[in-house]
Amino acid sequence: MKKFLNSSDDLVADSVAGLVMAHEELLALNESPLFVCRRTPKKKRVALISGGGSGHEPLHTGYVGPGMLDAACPGEVFTAPTPDQIVAAAKRVDAGQGVLMIVKNYAGDCASFQVATDMLDVDCATVLVNDDVAVDSSTRTPGRRGVAGTLVVEKMLGAAAEAGADLYECKALGARVNSNTASMGVALTSCIVPEAAAPTFEIGPSEIEVGVGIHGEPGRYRRSLLPADDIVTLLLEPILKDLALATGREVLLHVNGFGGTPLIELHLLNKVATQRLREHGLVIRRWLVGNHTSSLEMAGASLTLTALDDELLGLWDAPVLTPSLRW
Amino acid sequence: MKKFLNSSDDLVADSVAGLVMAHEELLALNESPLFVCRRTPKKKRVALISGGGSGHEPLHTGYVGPGMLDAACPGEVFTAPTPDQIVAAAKRVDAGQGVLMIVKNYAGDCASFQVATDMLDVDCATVLVNDDVAVDSSTRTPGRRGVAGTLVVEKMLGAAAEAGADLYECKALGARVNSNTASMGVALTSCIVPEAAAPTFEIGPSEIEVGVGIHGEPGRYRRSLLPADDIVTLLLEPILKDLALATGREVLLHVNGFGGTPLIELHLLNKVATQRLREHGLVIRRWLVGNHTSSLEMAGASLTLTALDDELLGLWDAPVLTPSLRW
Numbered sequence: 001m002k003k004f005l006n007s008s009d010d011l012v013a014d015s016v017a018g019l020v021m022a023h024e025e026l027l028a029l030n031e032s033p034l035f036v037c038r039r040t041p042k043k044k045r046v047a048l049i050s051g052g053g054s055g056h057e058p059l060h061t062g063y064v065g066p067g068m069l070d071a072a073c074p075g076e077v078f079t080a081p082t083p084d085q086i087v088a089a090a091k092r093v094d095a096g097q098g099v100l101m102i103v104k105n106y107a108g109d110c111a112s113f114q115v116a117t118d119m120l121d122v123d124c125a126t127v128l129v130n131d132d133v134a135v136d137s138s139t140r141t142p143g144r145r146g147v148a149g150t151l152v153v154e155k156m157l158g159a160a161a162e163a164g165a166d167l168y169e170c171k172a173l174g175a176r177v178n179s180n181t182a183s184m185g186v187a188l189t190s191c192i193v194p195e196a197a198a199p200t201f202e203i204g205p206s207e208i209e210v211g212v213g214i215h216g217e218p219g220r221y222r223r224s225l226l227p228a229d230d231i232v233t234l235l236l237e238p239i240l241k242d243l244a245l246a247t248g249r250e251v252l253l254h255v256n257g258f259g260g261t262p263l264i265e266l267h268l269l270n271k272v273a274t275q276r277l278r279e280h281g282l283v284i285r286r287w288l289v290g291n292h293t294s295s296l297e298m299a300g301a302s303l304t305l306t307a308l309d310d311e312l313l314g315l316w317d318a319p320v321l322t323p324s325l326r327w
Numbered sequence: 328m329k330k331f332l333n334s335s336d337d338l339v340a341d342s343v344a345g346l347v348m349a350h351e352e353l354l355a356l357n358e359s360p361l362f363v364c365r366r367t368p369k370k371k372r373v374a375l376i377s378g379g380g381s382g383h384e385p386l387h388t389g390y391v392g393p394g395m396l397d398a399a400c401p402g403e404v405f406t407a408p409t410p411d412q413i414v415a416a417a418k419r420v421d422a423g424q425g426v427l428m429i430v431k432n433y434a435g436d437c438a439s440f441q442v443a444t445d446m447l448d449v450d451c452a453t454v455l456v457n458d459d460v461a462v463d464s465s466t467r468t469p470g471r472r473g474v475a476g477t478l479v480v481e482k483m484l485g486a487a488a489e490a491g492a493d494l495y496e497c498k499a500l501g502a503r504v505n506s507n508t509a510s511m512g513v514a515l516t517s518c519i520v521p522e523a524a525a526p527t528f529e530i531g532p533s534e535i536e537v538g539v540g541i542h543g544e545p546g547r548y549r550r551s552l553l554p555a556d557d558i559v560t561l562l563l564e565p566i567l568k569d570l571a572l573a574t575g576r577e578v579l580l581h582v583n584g585f586g587g588t589p590l591i592e593l594h595l596l597n598k599v600a601t602q603r604l605r606e607h608g609l610v611i612r613r614w615l616v617g618n619h620t621s622s623l624e625m626a627g628a629s630l631t632l633t634a635l636d637d638e639l640l641g642l643w644d645a646p647v648l649t650p651s652l653r654w
Contacts, residue, residue, distance in 0.1 A: 002515040002533070002626065004555040004592040006599075015591045018598030022582075022614035057590040077591075188329040206329070228331040255349075259589035262624050263384040264342045264404075265331040271345030272333075287349035291618070297589050297626065299329065326653055 001197045003297070008194035012054045012076055019061055023323045026065045033082065035089040036061045037071035046161040046170050047071070047093040050102040050154055051086060052109050053078040055191070056214060059151060059293045062324035068158035069102075069322075077193050077296070078215045080108030086116035090124070098123035098167035102154055102174065104146025105130040125167050127174030129153050131181045131304065133242045134211030134219050147214050148256040148293040148304045149181035152316075155325065159318035177312065182242040184235045185302030187212035188225070189260060191295045210234050214258070214295045214302075228265075232272040235303045240280065245307055247281035252288070252316060254304035259294035261301055266290065273303055286316055292324065328524045330624070335521035339381045339403055346388055350650045353392045360409065362416040363388045364398035373488040373497050374398070374420040377429040377481060378413060379436050380405040382518070383541060386478060386620045389651035395485035396429075396649075404520050404623070405542045407435030413443035417451070425450035425494035429481055429501065431473025432457040452494050454501030456480050458510045458631065460569045461538030461546050474541050475583040475620040475631045476508035479643075482652065486645035504639065509569040511562045512629030513546070514539035516587060518622045537561050541585070541622045541629075555592075559599040562630045567607060572634055574608035579615070579643060581631035586621035588628055593617065600630055613643055619651065 005011060013034060020029040020036060028039045035051070050060040051073030060072035070093035073081035090099045099120070103113045105128050117124040131149030138145055156177050157170055165173065187209040190199035200216035203209060208231070211219025226234070245251065255270045257263070270289045277284055285308055293302070306312070320326055332338060340361060347356040347363060355366045362378070377387040378400030387399035397420035402408035417426045426447070430440045432455050444451040458476030465472055483504050484497055492500065514536040517526035527543035530536060535558070538546025550561070572578065582597045584590070597616045604611055612635055620629070633639070647653055 002535070002552055004515075004558065004588065004596055004628065006554045006556055006595070011591065011595060014598050015594040018594035018596070018601070018616070021601045022594070022597055022616045055589075055591060057594070062590070188331075208329070225329055227333045229333055231331065260587045260624060260626075261331065262382075262586035262621050263389070263618070264338065264382060264623065267342040267345035267349070267384070268333070268338060269331055269345070270349055271341050274345070274348050289345070289349045291590070294589050294591075296591065297587060299587075299624065301331065 001192050003194060005194055011194055012074055016061060016074055019323065026323065030088065033085040033088045035071050035073045035085050036064050037089060037093055038064055042093055042095040044095050044097060045164060046097045046167050047095055047099045048102060048157055048161055049086065049089055049093065049099055051081040052104050053080060055296045056293050058324035063151065063154050063322045065322035067162055067318055067320035068154055068325065077195065080112045083112050083115040083119060086113060087119050090116065090120055090122060094122045098125065100157065100167060100170045101126045102157065103128055104150050105143055106141045123167055125171040127153060127171055127178065129178050131178060131183045133182045133238045134184050138213055138217045140215060140217055145213050147183045147185065148254060148302045149183045151292050152181055152252065152254065152304065152306050153177045155320060156312060156315040158320065159315040177306065180307040181304060182239040183302050183304040184238050185212050185300060186210050186231055186235060187258065187298055187300035189299040191216050191298040212300060214293060216295065228268055229272055232269060232276055236273065236276055239303060239305050243305060243307055245282060248283060250283045250285045250308040252286045252306040252308055253277065253284050255289040256293050256302045256304060257291040258298040258300040259291055260297040260299035266301060269301055285313060328519050330521060332521055338521055339401055343388060343401055346650065353650065357415060360412040360415045362398050362400045362412050363391050364416060364420055365392055369420055369422040371422050371424060372491060373424045373494050374422055374426045375429060375484055375488055376413065376416055376420065376426055378408040379431050380407060382623045383620050385651035390478065390481050390649045392649035394489055394645055394647035395481055395652065404522065407439045410439050410442040410446060413440060414446050417443065417447050417449060421449045425452065427484065427494060427497045428453045429477065429484065430455055431477055432470055433468045433472065450494055452498040454480060454498060454505065456505050458505060458508045460509045460565045461511050465540055465544045467542060467544055472540050474510045474512065475581060475629050476510045478619050479508055479579065479581065479631065479633050480504045482647060483639060483642040485647065486642040507634040508631060509566045510629050510631040511565050512539050512627060513537050513558055513562060514625055514627035516626040518543050518625040539627060541620060543622065555595055556599055559596060559603055563600065563603055566630060566632050570632060570634055572609060575610060577610045577612045577635040579613045579633040579635055580604065580611050582616040583620050583629045583631060584618035585625040585627040586618055587624040587626035593628060596628055612640060
C-alpha cells in the first residue's frame, strides 16, 4: 500500500483540518466531535447537514458553504459518523427553523442519523438518498445504495433552503430529487482502506466490476475490460430503465470519478455519454464532470442522471460557494 | 493497462470534445487544428494562449475562460502541440493587442511555440515557466522543467490581461511570477501513456521517486516510502532553498495531485505543509489544493510556493471563471 499517510488513526482528522486550512474564509472546524460547518453566522432558515464515512472526498465536507450544506460530519474511512458528531453539528447550525439531514442509504449512516435525531431537541427531518440502481441490496445496506446523486440532492436542497423553503418543503423536495436521480458505477481497480492496508476486493488485470459500490461493494457482474463506448452503454441502460424518461425530457448528466481515474478519461466518458443520451432523445441541460464522490484511490467512474424541470434546473443553477462546487 | 479508452488515437480529441460539451456556456472547440477558446467575443486586450502535451488535465484546457486563458492547444499525450494549432488559436483570439504565449520549459513545447511565433503576423511574446526545482535539466528539456506553477502564472497573467496590461507588461509580469514560484513533486506510481500501454517507469512496491517530472521523468533520487510528514520535508527543503524567503514573507501554497492520488491524501499533505511553512516563519495567504497539473493516473503530488506581494495577491484574487478554477 502506497499512500500519503502518517497514521491511519489520524488521517481523517488531519485531512479535514487540511481542508479547513485551505478554505478558512468559508469553513470552520470543530475538532471534537469532528465536524465542518460554515464560518459565516447562521441565518433564519432550514439548516442542512450531511455526513458519512470518509474516503469519498470532496463529498461531504467539500460541499459546505453558501448555497449548499451548513455542516458535514465525516466518519472514519468508510464508517458512519457517530451520533455525537451529528448532534453537535446540528446544535451549532440550527437557526430555529429545523435541521434537514441528508443521508446516504447505508445501514450505519441511517442508524447514526436516527439516534442523533432522537437525541436532539430541535425539529429534524431526513432525506434518504438511494440513487444507485446497480443492486437492490448490498453488503452494506438493505435497499439501494446512496452514491454520486447525493451531491445533486445536496445542491438543490441547499438552494431551496437558501431561498427560504421550510423543513417539510425541503424534505419533500429532497425526496423528489432523489426519485428523479439514478446512478451506476464501474470499477477498474479496488480501493485500499488505510487501516486494512490491503485492497478491499481482488480484481484481475483485465477485469472490471460493473455496478460497484463506492466502498468497493460487489456490483452486478464482472466483465473483461471493454472500450469506453461499451462501458457507457452498460452504465446507461439500467439508469435509463430506472428513470423511464420520455423523449425530449431535460436532464442533468454527472460524470463522477472514483479518485484514481484522471480527468482526461472522465471527459472521454462525458463525450460518449452525452452522445448516447442525445441519441436516446434526451436533452442535456447541465453537466458536471469530475471527482466528486470518490472511493479513495479506486480507478473507475459512475454516471448519474437527474431528470429536470424548471424548478430543479433553477435550484441547480442557483449560486453556490463551497470548496468543490462554486458558480 | 486498464483505462476508459476507445482508441489511443482518438483519446485527446474525444476528451477535449467532452470537456467543451460540459462547458458549452464558456468554451468553443476548434476541431482541426485542435484548440479550445472562450465562447464569448474577444475584447480589446492582450490574448493569452497556452498549451502543451495532453495528460495533465485540467491544465491547460480547463483554464480557458474569463480571467485566465483565451485559448489552449492540447497536443497528443505528453507531446507538444503542433505549430499549426498555436497559429490557428492565436489568429482566433488576437484582439489587436498582441498574443502572449505561456510555455512550460520542454524542448518540444519551446520549439512549437517558437515556430508558431515566427509564422504569425501578430505581435507575440512568450513567458517561459520553469518552476520545478528538482533537477537542472532532464530527459525532456535543458534547464528546469515547467510544472504546477504554470497554473499560477496563467491565473495572474489572466487577471493582468483582463485589467488592461499591455503585451510587454504581461511578459514582464509572467517572468516575475515565474521567478517567485518554485515546485517539487513526488511519485508513488508511474503513469501509463495510452499509446505505449505500459508504465513510463518501473517503481517498486515500497519506493517513491522524489523530484519526479510530470511525464514520469526521473527526479533526484529514489527512497523507501516515508510518512507524509517526511515526504513534505523532502519537497519543501529544495523549494525553500530556491526561493530563499525572508521570515514573514507572504506566500501562496498549491498542493497539486498528479491524478491518481485522492483528495483525502492531498488535504493531509496540505495540513502538514501549512504547519511546516508556518514554523518556517512564512505567512500563507492563499491555498489551492487539488488535481490541477496531473500526470495521467500517476499517484503522487507536488508542492508549489509562490512568494506574494500586494500586486500578485490581487491578481490571484481577481475573478476567474473557467471549468476548473473559479471564484
